[in-house]
């Protein structure tokens with residue numbers, strides 16, 4: 834577990850949101866997936882105490898829940914940043930300098946692939962082609978795409994998000 838995750842998990846998790854999600858699905862069969870999806874919407878990830886809560890209230894084994902959580906890439910067991918910075922490492926981006934873009938991100942924010950800043954503002958992810966090869970090298974910050982990046986442009990993008998709440 835990362836340092837950020839450990840720090841967050843040391844704090845007590847307020848289970849009110851998870852309980853409200855479970856309440857909605859209590860009498861439904863096959864509710865595990867939607868319950869986990871909604872819990873992730875509430876917390877931004879699946880905190881460990883919510884796994885035990887779901888197990889107890891839906892009467893399923895924790896091993897079954899972890900099986901689902903680890904099978905589907907959409908679930909995250911560690912806290913993630915408010916801004917997810919996806920750096921494309923596909924062939925076109927690689928050729929046009931994706932490595933330099935990833936290095937710039939690491940220099941400015943101190944995070945590499947699958948890492949999150951301590952203030953929970955940014956998470957970096959290196960991903961395969963995101964379908965914008967004509968604009969290589971490309972990153973996405975949440976749903977926004979930034980292409981034809983130079984180190985300077987990458988810096989500008991990062992600065993912009995650093996100034997945002």
Ligand code: FES
Nearest residue numbers: 923926962965966
């Ligand atoms: S390789 Fe980066 S968008 Fe396709």
